[in-house]
Amino acid sequence: MNKVLSKKVLAPNVKEMDVYVPRIARVAKPGQFVIVMPDEKGERIPLTLVDWNSFEGWIRLVFLEIGVTTYKLGLKEVGESLYYIVGPLGNPTYVGKFGTVIIVGGGVGIPAAYPIARAFKEVGNYVISIIGARTSKLLIYEDRIREVSNEVHVTTDDGSKGFKGFTSDMLANLLESGLKPDLIWMVGPAPMMKSCSAIAKKYGVKAVASLNPIMVCGMGMCGACRVTVAGRTRFACFEGPEFDADKVDWDELIKRLNMYRKEEQEALNRFRDALASIAMQR
């Protein structure tokens, strides 16, 4: 149980991991997430379910090594087990037949957009995916997204691949050129979602955002994941993670995401030093 079945490096510090957890694979739905602890001392970190197979019993996770816990997760080898994993958590995406759906995925959010695009396409929507990253080397999951989209638009901030600019610029271009989607669904860095939300609102298109606040419990017990939506406090883990994008208080979310920057950096430096000293001793 909780055994790592495979591990792949998708981009610098971005890893894809398949984990054997039949009880979660059995009931997982698009838009849900899990909480993972690689070891006893780790944080409880939320990760979106990118893919799963209920017959074979595995789930697929993609993560950016950004703090101590995600680094430790990345160090887990095939055959090793994760200390703890719980899920599937959060409410599944509402996958209706809307007509034309634009899916926006940014950075490590692109893999999280994959099962959503697939689900929307499966029920007969025309799926237009906009995926973007800082630079081509960090652009992940393009092939997978192509498999499940009718149209794909790629953007990079530096223009090293596709359109030079942000996903939100591409979204604005498409809407400006007269495209009238029935729904925009987005996942990625909060500032990206904030911009996309503003554009969707300007063109009067319904937009749903999958939020990624800091979490501890993942099941409504702590309130770490609080977001303000339509002026009300909501717990993203069990009332979300998806909300109407134009109702989200994005500035508050962005500030809350930065709450532990200092502590995270301190812990990461200490962890790197420890790793380096182990490497020296070898």
Next chain:
Amino acid sequence: MPKRSPEERIRDFNEVALGYDEQMAVKEASRCIQCPEAPCIKGCPVGINIPKFIKFIRERKFEEAYRVVKEGSPIPAITGRVCPQEKQCEKYCTLAKLGQPIAIGALERFVADWAKERGVHVDLQQIDKRSERVAVIGSGPAGIVFATDLAKLGYDVTVFEALHEAGGVLVYGIPEFRLPKKIVREELAYMKDLGIDIELGIVVGKTVSIHELLEEYHAIFIATGAGHPRMLGVPGENLNYIYTANEFLTRVNLMKAYLFPEYDTPIHRGRRVAVIGGGNTAMDAARAALRLGAEEVYVLYRRTREEMPARREEIDNAEEEGVKFIFLVQPIGFKGDSQGNVSDVLLMKMALGEPDESGRPRPIPTGETTDIQVDVVINAIGFHPNPVIPMTTPEIRTDNRGRIVVDSDGRTSMRRVYAGGDIVVGEGTVIEAMGWGRKAALAVHKDLAIEKKLSIAVHKR
């Protein structure tokens, strides 16, 4: 009971109360007048034979005393520490009327610790295994008693717990300095000894549904507690470093943020901390904040000291340690700086009015406001029942406050499904929850004996 000095204890998270030694225990036990009708027992929701175990202590038969205690409470090292004895057994003690009741909790703790130090175990009687399988949802005090009682009767018991450690509030809420986690772990080992299977990382209602469990188990006990934080609903409540008590205590206790960066989970160590509320949770949060290095910790309460729901002992402990109390104030908002970090709590001054439904004088706004500067706020105003199972299983009836409705034996509106503890009473105590576990276990035992003839079809996966 002897305690460590405030100056010493606020520098670490080690236990505050030191417990009796043998001599003190025997001396205290000797005060017991062995009332024939034993009024104290009726104050104990799990019915420990109190005079009997106290008599054994007096006779220095500590091992026998331990066996008696353990028959009533499967986790005596815990109940001896956290029970509000002044409202339970000690309240009914005959000596209470004459002045000082017997320190029953301290004696219970003494025998439990004595047995632990010497590695005394209660021999498990050989019991005939039964074929009936029961599932327990939640591993807090209610679930623990339910599971151990039925395992002792030979049932095949599985406990499902969402978190990565068993124990409920005992591990994520009550801090180390009141209840060392090593003790919780040792007490819970007894469940394993009884052959109880504890499955961690399973959220019933998400990972598996109640309906699916009913296909595999003859009976289900819901003991999911009241862990859903209540919000203040005032402007600015989501500024950075405004924690709910549950988040703050979970980070500190379960995730061991006080040992950061050895453990990965951070916590913001505030210099000026405001804790909102007047219950035990508020005291725990305030005292934990002090130990994380706060210079000033304020408890803000909307009534006065007399109405505070926290135990007297905990209020005194907090005060000794330097926690300051501000009474008759209610938060009406928070201000923050440009990074979104909380900087001020805005307060409405209150006055006491006529008694409300709870019998306590109702706090009424005076119209006068004030504010205090802070860098961490902890909201400890209370909890709602855990909503996950009611939300995903509408057949289980709840009342208008989200509590699962049960009969006096713990039966819910759904056949073969029982509930008890905080999910039924709202915010109760460890020992009340344990009492519910015992009642429901009895009900299951009775009901299954009747239903066996009808043979419930379950299959083992």
